Amino acid sequence: xxxxxxxxxxxxxxxxxxxxxxxxxxxxxxxxxxxxxxxxxxxxxxxxxxxxxxxxxxxxxxxxxxxxxxxxxxxxxx
Amino acid sequence: xxxxxxxxxxxxxxxxxxxxxxxxxxxxxxxxxxxxxxxxxxxxxxxxxxxxxxxxxxxxxxxxxxxxxxxxxxxxxxxxxxxxxxxxxxxxxxxxxxxxxxxxxxxxxxxxxxxxxxxxxxxxxxxxxxxxxxxxxxxxxxxxxxxxxxxxxxxxxxxxxxxxxxxxxxxxxxxxxxxxxxxxxxxxxxxxxxxxxxxxxxxxxxxxxxxxxxxxxxxxxxxxxxxxxxxxxxxxxxxxxxxxxxxxxxxxxxxxxxxxxxxxxxxxxxxxxxxxxxxxxxxxxxxxxxxxxxxxxxxxxxxxxxxxxxxxxxxxxxxxxxxxxxxxxxxxxxxxxxxxxxxxxxxxxxxxxxxxxxxxxxxxxxxxxxxxxxxxxxxxxxxxxxxxxxxxxxxxxxxxxxxxxxxxxxxxxxxxxxxxxxxxxxxxxxxxxxxxxxxxxxxxxxxxxxxxxxxxxxxxxxxxxxxxxxxxxxxxxxxxxxxxxxx
Numbered sequence: 001x002x003x004x005x006x007x008x009x010x011x012x013x014x015x016x017x018x019x020x021x022x023x024x025x026x027x028x029x030x031x032x033x034x035x036x037x038x039x040x041x042x043x044x045x046x047x048x049x050x051x052x053x054x055x056x057x058x059x060x061x062x063x064x065x066x067x068x069x070x071x072x073x074x075x076x077x078x
Numbered sequence: 079x080x081x082x083x084x085x086x087x088x089x090x091x092x093x094x095x096x097x098x099x100x101x102x103x104x105x106x107x108x109x110x111x112x113x114x115x116x117x118x119x120x121x122x123x124x125x126x127x128x129x130x131x132x133x134x135x136x137x138x139x140x141x142x143x144x145x146x147x148x149x150x151x152x153x154x155x156x157x158x159x160x161x162x163x164x165x166x167x168x169x170x171x172x173x174x175x176x177x178x179x180x181x182x183x184x185x186x187x188x189x190x191x192x193x194x195x196x197x198x199x200x201x202x203x204x205x206x207x208x209x210x211x212x213x214x215x216x217x218x219x220x221x222x223x224x225x226x227x228x229x230x231x232x233x234x235x236x237x238x239x240x241x242x243x244x245x246x247x248x249x250x251x252x253x254x255x256x257x258x259x260x261x262x263x264x265x266x267x268x269x270x271x272x273x274x275x276x277x278x279x280x281x282x283x284x285x286x287x288x289x290x291x292x293x294x295x296x297x298x299x300x301x302x303x304x305x306x307x308x309x310x311x312x313x314x315x316x317x318x319x320x321x322x323x324x325x326x327x328x329x330x331x332x333x334x335x336x337x338x339x340x341x342x343x344x345x346x347x348x349x350x351x352x353x354x355x356x357x358x359x360x361x362x363x364x365x366x367x368x369x370x371x372x373x374x375x376x377x378x379x380x381x382x383x384x385x386x387x388x389x390x391x392x393x394x395x396x397x398x399x400x401x402x403x404x405x406x407x408x409x410x411x412x413x414x415x416x417x418x419x420x421x422x423x424x425x426x427x428x429x430x431x432x433x434x435x436x437x438x439x440x441x442x443x444x445x446x447x448x449x450x451x452x453x454x455x456x457x458x459x460x461x462x463x464x465x466x467x468x469x470x471x472x473x474x475x476x477x478x479x480x481x482x483x484x485x486x487x488x489x490x491x492x493x494x495x496x497x498x499x500x501x502x503x504x505x506x507x508x509x510x511x512x513x514x515x516x517x518x519x520x521x522x523x524x525x526x527x528x529x530x531x532x533x534x535x536x537x538x539x540x541x542x543x544x545x546x547x548x549x550x551x552x553x554x555x556x557x558x559x560x561x562x563x564x565x
Binding site for chain 2: 018032036037045058
């Protein structure tokens, strides 16, 4: 995964969750960050799929429970 | 009778697992012991008849705290943990909480808003117990819970539910869903929401189990249903629409599942048909309810799901449901307001006698939903007399969204509408009148603002910047014309 891909993931995540890029780290998690709920998760998946023209497997979508996993699991498709 | 005692009447000797929550699980018997111990501790600290805030995700802490507060003879006020701060401050202001139960991750937020009230957390509640072996019994008419919901003008309405209300609705749902100790429901709906709570209530009373499916993506429920051999699954329209659109739901086997239930708004007929036809061996039960009716008012028996497609059925046992216009029952095909009466109808809105008088009239709850009936007496919802958007199963007032967006500079006027959406049931669309020279920048700043101040279900899906909003002949914003613009 090159820097451009990483930047796209960071931009998309920051934009959807409304979390400033400077505050992003791998431990930001679905069950602890107030901004991350199931509707936002759905939007995140949709925007990542559009940005990279990919389609995630459902098990990966379920497993993306923190920002680190979002990056790691998206990288599988790139 | 105390509602918690009613629910737990057979729990003492039931070693079946009641709650599955990730890797944790707890039996009916263990819940029974924990609830009694905690209830005793609550009575010792604050006595009875006080309001107690509960702020937690769906987990074992919620279940024990919720039941213990009710068991103690106090009034539980469960709220969305992601509620905006101004809403929590409002709840605190009118409820005068005597105690707070909050998951530790929410304690900082709560302390900054309600610093003077003691918080019991998921880390400390095990150590709270009292010398009272059994809290006093509670009459049916006493309050057990206040559940906040959105009124049509954006104000918060505290629905007051008595022990009798909760017992009546639970007994009725158990009867028509024929729930037994072998039933286990997969829960994706939050427990601060009346539909989610009704799943908890009915499965405790039945002696069955609840599987708390807390994944970021709702598709995780499909895995949980198989893993925990669930017999039931409950969803609002967006639950089913997301599963249909974003997973292989319709080709799943789900061999242990006996039934689906759907409430919380109108699921378009095409989706009802898709699910019913994909799972001919399972029941698909369409239901209708409101927090003001504890949870449930009507259901459509599964065998009529396709022949009465789109109907909400008839009143559940113990509930009279009818459609009236100009003081009389409507004839088939006519439109009127859906009204209900029964022991499940709320005591009123908390600290709001005027709001109560507007909806509770001569023993009937006026839902604000417009309906019609067919020749066989089956009821169909055709619209709403109140200006409410049903987004993701939640009631959202357009006025609340408009009021917040209007605070932004450069926004001269705003109109918010709901439009049919394949995922959310209804999606929120905001139209902003502005003479800004940079509509793209304004749109972005409104988006960022909304994401900051609203929970997801209240955040507009689309924002349109217009030079002028269309007006009708009364010079009011023409919302119908706005709907046509995005359809």
